[in-house]
Amino acid sequence: MFADQVYILARRSVVRTLRQPANVISPLVFPLMLLAVNSGGLRSEVNLPGFPAKSALAFLLAVPFIQGALFATMNAGTDLARDIQTGFLNRLALTPMRRLALLAGQLGGVAALGLLQALVYLTVGLAAGSGFAAGVGGVAVLFAFSFLVTLGFGALGIMLALRTGSGEAVQGFFPLFFVFLFISSMAMPRNLIGITWFRYVATANPVSYLLECVRSLITTGWDGEALALGFGVAGTVAVVGVTLASRALGQRVARA
Amino acid sequence: MRVLTVASGVAWRTLHNVFTNPLLLFPSLIFPLFFFTAFAGGLSQIQKAPGFDFHGGYTAFQFVFVLLQSAAFGGVFTGFGIARDFESGFGRRLLLAAPHRTGIVLGYAFAALVRWLVTAVLLTVVALVFQMRVGGNGIDLLGLYGLGLLLNAAAVLWACGVAMRLRTMQAGPIMQMPVFLVLFFAPVYVPLSLLRGWIHGVAVVNPLTFVVESGRGFIEGSPTQVAAAYAVGLGLVVGFLLWAMRGLRKAESAG
Numbered sequence: 001m002f003a004d005q006v007y008i009l010a011r012r013s014v015v016r017t018l019r020q021p022a023n024v025i026s027p028l029v030f031p032l033m034l035l036a037v038n039s040g041g042l043r044s045e046v047n048l049p050g051f052p053a054k055s056a057l058a059f060l061l062a063v064p065f066i067q068g069a070l071f072a073t074m075n076a077g078t079d080l081a082r083d084i085q086t087g088f089l090n091r092l093a094l095t096p097m098r099r100l101a102l103l104a105g106q107l108g109g110v111a112a113l114g115l116l117q118a119l120v121y122l123t124v125g126l127a128a129g130s131g132f133a134a135g136v137g138g139v140a141v142l143f144a145f146s147f148l149v150t151l152g153f154g155a156l157g158i159m160l161a162l163r164t165g166s167g168e169a170v171q172g173f174f175p176l177f178f179v180f181l182f183i184s185s186m187a188m189p190r191n192l193i194g195i196t197w198f199r200y201v202a203t204a205n206p207v208s209y210l211l212e213c214v215r216s217l218i219t220t221g222w223d224g225e226a227l228a229l230g231f232g233v234a235g236t237v238a239v240v241g242v243t244l245a246s247r248a249l250g251q252r253v254a255r256a
Numbered sequence: 257m258r259v260l261t262v263a264s265g266v267a268w269r270t271l272h273n274v275f276t277n278p279l280l281l282f283p284s285l286i287f288p289l290f291f292f293t294a295f296a297g298g299l300s301q302i303q304k305a306p307g308f309d310f311h312g313g314y315t316a317f318q319f320v321f322v323l324l325q326s327a328a329f330g331g332v333f334t335g336f337g338i339a340r341d342f343e344s345g346f347g348r349r350l351l352l353a354a355p356h357r358t359g360i361v362l363g364y365a366f367a368a369l370v371r372w373l374v375t376a377v378l379l380t381v382v383a384l385v386f387q388m389r390v391g392g393n394g395i396d397l398l399g400l401y402g403l404g405l406l407l408n409a410a411a412v413l414w415a416c417g418v419a420m421r422l423r424t425m426q427a428g429p430i431m432q433m434p435v436f437l438v439l440f441f442a443p444v445y446v447p448l449s450l451l452r453g454w455i456h457g458v459a460v461v462n463p464l465t466f467v468v469e470s471g472r473g474f475i476e477g478s479p480t481q482v483a484a485a486y487a488v489g490l491g492l493v494v495g496f497l498l499w500a501m502r503g504l505r506k507a508e509s510a511g
Contacts, residue, residue: 026429033437034440037437037440037441037444037455038445040451040452040453040454040455040456041440041443041444041445041446041451041455042299042302042445042446043451043452043453043455044302044305044307044308044445044446044450044452045299045301045302045305047305047306048301048302048304048305178290179290182290182291182293182294182298183293183294183297183298185298186294186298187294187298187299188298188299188301188302192301193297193298193300193301194300194301195296195297195298195300197297198293198297198298202298
């Protein structure tokens with residue numbers, strides 16, 4: 001019964017996203033376009049002493065995975081906010097649907113799309129010649145990591161939607177998430193960042209460790225420290241996100 | 257005279273909407289600062305790459321790109337407002353009320369300019385706080401901001417033409433994406449001479465490369481390709497003015 005509820009809501013979440021081309025195309029195309037431009041423009045950085053990758057493409061391929069998760073956050077939050085605004089959530093609260101099933105269904109849909117995004121990014125990266133140092137086993141780890149990251153960010157998006165009840169407010173948080181991406185080791189390894197304060201901020205920024213986890217699989221192979229830090233951060237974001245979303249859902253349903 | 261009256265009314269309303277709504281104001285102020293911080297802060301080591309021949313420091317190198325980008329996006333963001341006006345029905349009422357409709361386009365363009373000037377001042381202050389080196393004199397800097405002004409006018413006229421043809425907020429990506437691409441297909445992170453492969457080929461034929469390289473010459477104090485950059489800027493303004501005016505006619509005929 002519980003599984004049925006989760007399945008129905010996850011399916012609804014996926015179908016609804018697929019029916020809005022902008023919600024599918026933007027998270028797929030925009031990060032890939034940035035990847036193309038940045039990997040072309042930043043080709044010179046591989047000549048820096050100590051640069052950890054043979055090509056800018058391989059180094060920068062990690063970015064779309066995290067950027068795609070940010071887009072998923074916004075999509076998940078905006079869709080749920082629309083459910084709140086249209087009264088769908090209130091009607092759902094009158095049914096025997098379990099709260100946990102609602103959360104799991106929404107998150108399942110977001111995570112499924114996250115996996116689709118990861119597949120597209122990886123395929124494009126490999127086709128463009130990035131290589132993948134960790135091999136087939138690494139691909140499985142990458143998908144597990146993408147799932148976890150999308151789940152965590154998706155839960156944060158759902159929490160924002162439940163707290164604010166407004167799609168516009170959820171969208172308003174997008175720049176905030178973007179700051180975390182920009183002020184990270186997105187375009188340069190932390191040890192090569194020349195500006196001291198920027199290096200400190202990038203080191204304190206959890207998004208750096210998410211990027212470095214993906215990057216290690218693509219450029220280095222099996223790097224236990226990068227993987228542990230990446231999965232640790234992603235797991236923490238997921239636990240905190242799901243906990244906060246669950247509490248927010250309880251409050252939202254109680255108000256309804 | 258009637259044109260100016262309409263233009264000032266449209267400009268005042270647009271600026272009032274922008275400066276009293278944080279959701280409209282902050283993205284156009286904050287995004288250039290993000291880009292500037294991320295590029296100038298995170299990528300400064302690139303100036304140590306062999307062949308990097310810009311002598312004004314990487315902060316100044318990136319400042320020019322972000323300044324020009326903010327000019328273009330100031331125009332595009334104003335275009336979003338035009339689309340919103342038409343989607344909400346205000347645009348149609350404006351067309352009915354305006355005695356000289358060319359003033360509508362001019363008003364939006366003036367609002368975009370004021371909007372960008374605020375962003376430019378903020379960006380310049382932040383860049384100077386971060387110890388940007390300015391090699392150029394007053395005339396050089398005037399040349400740099402002049403290029404920004406032309407880019408701002410070209411972008412708002414482009415966005416205005418799109419908004420008046422489609423008259424829906426869903427036209428946002430059509431306004432934004434080409435501008436974004438043309439800007440990023442210019443030499444963003446390194447000088448043109450350091451670009452390799454397909455991006456070099458695209459940058460060489462991209463007219464905005466002249467504008468970006470010339471802007472960097474101004475701030476370095478060694479102006480380069482000035483005539484070509486201004487010719488490109490003026491050409492874009494004239495071309496997109498025609499595009500916007502035809503858009504206005506299409507909006508009029510759509511009723």
